[in-house]
Every structure is written in structure tokens, then in C-alpha cells.
Amino acid sequence: MNPDITPAELRQQIRRGDHTGNTSGLCAGFVQCNMVILPKDWAAEFLQFSQLNPKPCPVLGMSAPGSWEIPELAANLDVRSDLPSYKLFENGEFIQEVTDIKEHWRDDLVTFMLGCSFSFEEALLADGLEVRNISEGCNVPMYRTNIPCRTAGRFSGTMVVSMRPFLAADAIRAVQICTRFPSVHGAPVHLGDPSLIGIDDISKTDFGDPVTLHENEIPVFWACGVTPQVALEQAKPPFCITHSPGCMLVTDVPNSKLAIL
Amino acid sequence: MNPDITPAELRQQIRRGDHTGNTSGLCAGFVQCNMVILPKDWAAEFLQFSQLNPKPCPVLGMSAPGSWEIPELAANLDVRSDLPSYKLFENGEFIQEVTDIKEHWRDDLVTFMLGCSFSFEEALLADGLEVRNISEGCNVPMYRTNIPCRTAGRFSGTMVVSMRPFLAADAIRAVQICTRFPSVHGAPVHLGDPSLIGIDDISKTDFGDPVTLHENEIPVFWACGVTPQVALEQAKPPFCITHSPGCMLVTDVPNSKLAIL
Numbered sequence: 001m002n003p004d005i006t007p008a009e010l011r012q013q014i015r016r017g018d019h020t021g022n023t024s025g026l027c028a029g030f031v032q033c034n035m036v037i038l039p040k041d042w043a044a045e046f047l048q049f050s051q052l053n054p055k056p057c058p059v060l061g062m063s064a065p066g067s068w069e070i071p072e073l074a075a076n077l078d079v080r081s082d083l084p085s086y087k088l089f090e091n092g093e094f095i096q097e098v099t100d101i102k103e104h105w106r107d108d109l110v111t112f113m114l115g116c117s118f119s120f121e122e123a124l125l126a127d128g129l130e131v132r133n134i135s136e137g138c139n140v141p142m143y144r145t146n147i148p149c150r151t152a153g154r155f156s157g158t159m160v161v162s163m164r165p166f167l168a169a170d171a172i173r174a175v176q177i178c179t180r181f182p183s184v185h186g187a188p189v190h191l192g193d194p195s196l197i198g199i200d201d202i203s204k205t206d207f208g209d210p211v212t213l214h215e216n217e218i219p220v221f222w223a224c225g226v227t228p229q230v231a232l233e234q235a236k237p238p239f240c241i242t243h244s245p246g247c248m249l250v251t252d253v254p255n256s257k258l259a260i261l
Numbered sequence: 262m263n264p265d266i267t268p269a270e271l272r273q274q275i276r277r278g279d280h281t282g283n284t285s286g287l288c289a290g291f292v293q294c295n296m297v298i299l300p301k302d303w304a305a306e307f308l309q310f311s312q313l314n315p316k317p318c319p320v321l322g323m324s325a326p327g328s329w330e331i332p333e334l335a336a337n338l339d340v341r342s343d344l345p346s347y348k349l350f351e352n353g354e355f356i357q358e359v360t361d362i363k364e365h366w367r368d369d370l371v372t373f374m375l376g377c378s379f380s381f382e383e384a385l386l387a388d389g390l391e392v393r394n395i396s397e398g399c400n401v402p403m404y405r406t407n408i409p410c411r412t413a414g415r416f417s418g419t420m421v422v423s424m425r426p427f428l429a430a431d432a433i434r435a436v437q438i439c440t441r442f443p444s445v446h447g448a449p450v451h452l453g454d455p456s457l458i459g460i461d462d463i464s465k466t467d468f469g470d471p472v473t474l475h476e477n478e479i480p481v482f483w484a485c486g487v488t489p490q491v492a493l494e495q496a497k498p499p500f501c502i503t504h505s506p507g508c509m510l511v512t513d514v515p516n517s518k519l520a521i522l
Contacts, residue, residue, distance in 0.1 A: 168451045168452050168453050168454075168457065169450065169451060171452070172436050172448055172449055172450075172451075172452065175433050175436040175437065175448075176436065176437075176440050176448060179437050179440070187433055187436075187437060188433055189430065189433075190429045190430060190433075191429050191432070191433065191452075191479075192429050192452075192453060192479050193429075193477070196429065196477055216454070216457055218452075218453050261522060
């Protein structure tokens with residue numbers, strides 16, 4: 001894969017079935033999104049949940065019911081085919097993984113695109129910080145916490161966080177950098193003692209992979225996009241589609257456009 | 262003392278000798294400054310030291326040689342009489358404390374006014390955070406560290422820091438708030454384990470008073486305006502005047518003017 005491929009070209013390759021793997025590291029500099037597709041009668045509550053919990057659940061774009069376009073994020077988008085892999089759920093249970101959802105499409109489906117940590121990790125790297133999960137070539141470690149989300153109708157739960165270790169001065173710099181990006185999880189929600197947010201053992205992740213914590217480093221925790229997935233599992237909507245992990249929508253939006261300052 | 266007194270009125274009272282105590286808590290909302298007065302041939306090096314070490318040594322204003330005015334900070338200012346108390350030093354040694362320096366004035370003296378933590382503490386309080394030294398009614402705890410300052414001519418040394426304890430989420434918020442105020446020490450320089458910056462015992466302050474660290478709180482450390490005073494003690498200029506602790510210049514500049522965002 002040519003790393004300089006444009007987002008539009010990559011989406012075309014994915015649509016044709018020429019690229020089926022994950023999207024991490026591709027189209028550097030452009031926003032990638034987590035995706036949730038729900039029937040219209042569940043979408044309003046999910047939107048409310050997102051608005052009440054913007055740090056774990058930042059909505060960057062959403063479609064009209066039945067539409068596969070979100071023009072503010074990507075030109076000529078077809079959300080039914082332009083992500084490499086999709087997961088289908090019925091009543092909260094995983095049914096199957098597919099590379100195209102055209103045959104499952106319904107006129108009442110609403111698509112949500114949510115900000116993801118790739119954007120702020122790029123900003124941290126650009127500033128010269130080391131992002132441990134990237135330097136160790138693994139998924140970011142993620143943990144369930146005791147931080148409650150605000151409830152919206154049938155959606156509720158506790159926050160899932162991702163963790164990146166830093167020396168204190170770098171943690172302070174990371175707070176400054178990520179504060180500029182509120183729509184991709186923003187500033188960390190916690191740092192230091194993991195037990196204060198209900199994480200008993202930092203070496204045991206609930207999602208993703210553990211990373212090395214060097215001497216003198218403190219763990220820094222960000223609200224994580226897995227939070228809405230857990231809320232969906234608990235709410236058990238009759239039908240739901242998400243992207244497969246790592247197989248994101250690659251948008252036409254530069255990461256720098258998300259910086260508020 | 263009427264707490265609603267204007268800075269101009271307070272400076273007049275001080276000039277007449279009607280107010281000789283410290284200025285903390287007076288003229289809320291207005292910038293107060295630490296002061297250093299040096300002979301011209303030492304001032305250039307001190308200015309360079311400040312520019313190389315802007316976090317502990319933020320210059321908000323300086324005078325022309327021999328002038329007692331700094332119009333960008335205060336109207337009708339006479340730095341020789343408008344602070345409640347002054348300390349005189351010769352060759353780095355404290356000589357005497359006086360309420361007026363007119364009889365010690367020289368045509369080669371340059372006055373520096375430096376940002377102080379009162380400004381960012383006000384911003385923290387306004388955001389609803391608790392500032393422990395204020396709620397416990399004592400001076401902020403300050404510590405010598407092993408963080409080196411950059412050397413400028415005869416001025417060198419290590420950084421002095423002030424400490425305020427916070428829960429982690431409030432510490433993150435404090436980083437965001439103080440980042441807006443780079444000219445009054447800005448974001449913290451460290452948080453968490455004090456030994457990593459050379460502080461062996463957090464209960465033993467080098468300046469100021471110890472404060473309570475509650476369970477689950479982490480100490481957060483800011484660059485402190487005592488740093489240039491320590492550099493002055495070590496450089497031993499033949500003549501030097503500073504404000505007495507807590508007896509600051511009260512300026513006409515609203516704290517909000519220092520916010521960069």
C-alpha cells in the first residue's frame with residue numbers, strides 16, 4: 001500500500017474490495033472515524049448519549065436516515081462499502097463480519113461517525129512525544145473504569161479509557177496538546193494512580209494490549225471510543241452495525257481542522 | 262482596608278505611608294508583580310536570564326535606566342514609593358528593609374516587574390478549584406529543585422517551584438487554565454513524585470509554609486518567582502533592591518489581559 005494514497009483513492013480501493021485490512025497508518029494527516037449505524041428510533045437516543053458524554057463519544061458527523069452520505073466528512077462517500085470491514089449485531093449480539101453492508105441496508109438506518117485517538121496521537125508525535133503503543137507496535141491498552149457516563153434513554157454505562165505512559169513534564173505537554181482537540185477525546189480524564197478510577201491492575205487490559213511503563217512514568221488516561229460500543233452492547237438495540245476494530249472510515253478532513261486553537 | 266479600592270488609590274495610600282502591610286487579597290482582579298531593581302550594567306544580563314527562563318522569571322515590564330515609571334503597568338507610577346516595603350542588598354547580602362527607596366535611588370537603576378502566581382491562583386479559584394494555601398490561609402509551599410535554569414552571564418542556578426495539591430482531574434484542569442497565562446508562570450513544570458525533581462521531603466518547605474496533602478491528591482509544581490531571587494543571591498551584584506515578600510506592586514492591568522486565549 002502506497003502510504004501517500006489520498007483518502008478518496010483509498011476509499012475507492014476499499015469499495016472495490018482491493019483493500020480489506022485495517023486503516024491504521026494510512027493517509028497520515030487525515031481524520032479517521034469510528035462508526036455506529038442504528039435504526040432511526042434508536043439514533044435519537046444515541047445522539048443524546050453522545051451529547052451528554054462528548055469526551056468518550058465525540059460525533060464528527062451523522063447521516064440523514066437511509067442516506068449513505070456524510071458530505072462534511074468525505075466526498076462521494078458510501079458508508080455501505082467504503083470501510084474495509086463491518087460487524088453486524090442483533091439484540092446486542094454479534095452476528096457476522098462482512099466487507100460490504102449493501103444487502104443489509106435499510107431506509108431507517110442512521111450512521112454516526114465518531115472521532116478517534118489516531119488524530120491526537122498524530123499531534124503528540126508531531127510534538128516529539130513518544131506514544132508507547134505506536135513505538136511498541138501494538139494496540140493501545142484500554143480499561144473499563146468506574147467513571148459513570150451520563151444516561152440517555154436506553155444508553156448508559158461506565159467509561160472505557162485508553163492509557164499512554166509519560167514522564168510528568170510530557171504528560172503536562174500532552175494535556176496542552178490534546179486540549180486543542182476536543183472532538184477527538186480532548187484532554188485526559190485522569191493521570192496517576194489507576195485504582196482511583198477503578199482499574200485494579202494496569203498490566204491487565206480489558207481491550208487492546210498492555211504496554212511497558214518505564215520507571216518514573218505515570219499512566220495518563222483518555223476517554224475512549226470503545227465506551228459507546230459497551231453502551232450499545234448493554235442497550236441491545238434490535239439491529240446495529242459498527243466498523244471492525246482498526247477498520248475505520250478514512251475521511252477527507254485534515255487532522256489540523258479539528259484543532260480549536 | 263476597603264477591598265474594592267482601585268489599584269491607583271492603593272498605590273497613593275502606600276506612597277503616603279497609609280498602607281505598609283502586604284498586598285495579598287487587595288485589588289482583586291488586578292495583576293500584582295514581584296520587583297527586582299539592578300544597576301544598568303547588571304540589568305542586561307538579568308534580562309537575558311529572564312528571557313532564557315521565562316517560566317520562573319516572566320518579565321511583565323521594565324523601566325528605562327534611572328526612570329521610576331513603567332507606564333504599561335501602572336499610571337503615575339513611582340517605583341520608589343508605591344510598594345509597601347523594600348529590601349536592600351549589597352553584594353548579595355541583605356542590608357535593610359525600608360518603606361521608601363527615594364534616598365537610595367541612582368540614575369543607573371533599572372526596574373524589572375515580574376509576573377506572580379496571584380494571577381493564576383485567581384483564575385483557578387474562578388474556575389471552582391480549591392487552592393490549598395488560600396483555603397489554609399498560609400503562604401504557598403516552595404521548594405528548591407534539581408531543575409537547572411539556563412545560565413546568562415553571572416546569573417545561574419536551579420529552579421524554585423511552588424506546590425498546590427489537586428485530585429488528578431483538577432490537576433488536568435489546572436494545566437489547561439494556567440496554559441492560558443504564560444506570563445505568570447504558565448502551566449506546571451511537574452506533577453506527582455516530588456523526588457523526581459530533587460524534593461526529598463514534601464513536608465519540609467524551603468520557602469513558605471507546608472500545606473495539607475489529602476488522600477488521592479497529587480502535588481502539582483509550578484515555576485516560582487523566588488527562582489530569580491536565588492539567582493540574585495548567588496550572583497551577588499554590588500547593589501540590588503527587591504520588594505519585601507507579599508508587598509508587591511499592584512498594577513492597573515486586569516489579570517484577564519494576561520490570558521493568551
